Amino acid sequence: MNKKLPFEARLLLITCLALIVVACGSGDIDSTQDKAADVVINPEETQISEYPVAYITRDQEIHDDNFLVLDSFSPGASLFVRESVNADALEVNLTERIFGSDARYDVRDIKTSYDGKYMMFAARGPFDDSIDPESDQQQPAVWNLYEYDFVRGEVYPLMMAEDAQLGHDITPEYLADNRIIFSSSRQQGAGTVMLNEGKPRYQYQVEVDRDDPRAGPGYALHIATLDEHNGTRTLSMIEQVTF
Numbered sequence: 001m002n003k004k005l006p007f008e009a010r011l012l013l014i015t016c017l018a019l020i021v022v023a024c025g026s027g028d029i030d031s032t033q034d035k036a037a038d039v040v041i042n043p044e045e046t047q048i049s050e051y052p053v054a055y056i057t058r059d060q061e062i063h064d065d066n067f068l069v070l071d072s073f074s075p076g077a078s079l080f081v082r083e084s085v086n087a088d089a090l091e092v093n094l095t096e097r098i099f100g101s102d103a104r105y106d107v108r109d110i111k112t113s114y115d116g117k118y119m120m121f122a123a124r125g126p127f128d129d130s131i132d133p134e135s136d137q138q139q140p141a142v143w144n145l146y147e148y149d150f151v152r153g154e155v156y157p158l159m160m161a162e163d164a165q166l167g168h169d170i171t172p173e174y175l176a177d178n179r180i181i182f183s184s185s186r187q188q189g190a191g192t193v194m195l196n197e198g199k200p201r202y203q204y205q206v207e208v209d210r211d212d213p214r215a216g217p218g219y220a221l222h223i224a225t226l227d228e229h230n231g232t233r234t235l236s237m238i239e240q241v242t243f
Contacts, residue, residue, distance in 0.1 A: 050083070050084045051084065051116075052081055052082060052083055052084065052150060053081070053082045053084065053085055054079065054080065054081045054082075054110055054112075054119055054148075055079075055080055055082075056077055056078065056079050056080075056107050056108075056110070057077070057078050057080060058074075058076050058077050058078075059076040059078075060076050070168070070170060070183070070185075070219055071142075071143060071168045071170075071185070071217070073106050073124055073141070074106050075104035075105060075106055075126060076104060076106075077095070077105065077106045077107040077108075078093055078095050078096065078107070079093070079094045079095045079107045079110070079121060079123070080092065080093055080094070081094060081119075081148065081150075092153070094146075094148055094155045095107055095123060097155055098123060098125075098146065098155060098157075099123075099125045103125055103126060104125075104126045105123060105124060105125045105126065106123065106124045107121060107122070107123045107124075108121070108122050108123075108143075108170065109121055109122045109170055109171050109172060111172055111173055111174060112174075113174045114174060114176060116150070117149065117150055117151055118147055118148065118149060118150065118174075118233075119147065119148045119150065120145060120146070120147050120148075120158070120172045120174065120180065121145075121146055121147075121148075121172075122143045122144065122145055122146075122169065122170045122171070122172065123143070123144060123146055124141055124142065124143045124144070125141055126141055142164065142165060142167065142168050142169075143168040143169055143170050144157055144158075144159065144164045144169055145157070145158040145159065145169045145172050145180075145182060145235070146158060147233060149231075149232075152231060154231070154232065156232045156233075158226075158233065158234055158235045159234065159235055160234070163235075163238075166186040167184050167185040167186030167187065167217065168184065168185045168186075168217070168219075169182055169183075169184045169186070169222075170182065170183050170184070170219075171183045175223075178225065178226050179223055179224060179225050179226065180223070180224055180226060180235070181221060181222070181223050181241075182221070182222055182224070183219045183220070183221055183222070184219065184220065184221075184222045184240075185217035185218065185219050185220075186222070186238075186240075187217070187218070187220055187240065220240050220241075220242045220243060221240070221241050221242040222238055222239060222240050222241065223238075223239050223241050224236065224237060224238040224239070225237045
């Protein structure tokens with residue numbers, strides 16, 4: 001036979017339970033408030049990251065929407081490096097160091113090394129207007145690879161002039177074994193294979209209509225080794241790996 005507690009006993013039990021819940025809750029609130037009161041923000045210790053930042057600016061909008069043209073040239077770009085994101089951080093124009101302040105050049109494909117000490121990019125300068133276009137000295141403007149040393153604050157080309165003019169070099173990536181991989185239209189490996197097979201050497205072209213803006217040299221992946229000499233690095237042992 002079930003026995004029920006008297007009404008007065010049930011009321012007393014409910015009241016006690018309510019007091020216990022309130023007491024526990026108020027204790028947590030007070031504890032949280034005490035902990036919050038102990039947190040003091042020191043403005044002098046609140047600092048913005050001091051890592052350098054690299055970015056490209058342009059003096060006009062890119063009107064060529066056909067990004068399938070790998071060797072397309074849109075002059076008016078500048079590559080900057082800032083010491084940090086602070087408003088008063090020192091800012092350096094890297095492309096101005098390479099081509100001068102009055103040149104019209106283009107920049108693309110910024111990549112940083114795994115240790116954060118170096119940055120690669122592709123840049124392309126204009127034709128040299130001071131040279132007669134009909135002269136043998138006239139060299140076509142091609143995309144070349146450059147590297148910036150964050151520690152030394154120096155920027156330099158990764159290839160000697162005679163090697164750099166062999167084709168467009170773009171989209172570089174650092175590898176983990178002191179080498180890089182990049183896309184190039186130089187196709188020296190393919191030319192060597194054709195000569196060994198008794199065929200005339202030529203550059204593979206993109207097979208599209210002659211009037212198509214994508215018409216031009218074909219690109220293949222190449223691997224090269226980074227060698228250091230007198231504080232700057234250059235590429236050696238360039239090898240074509242796709243055909």
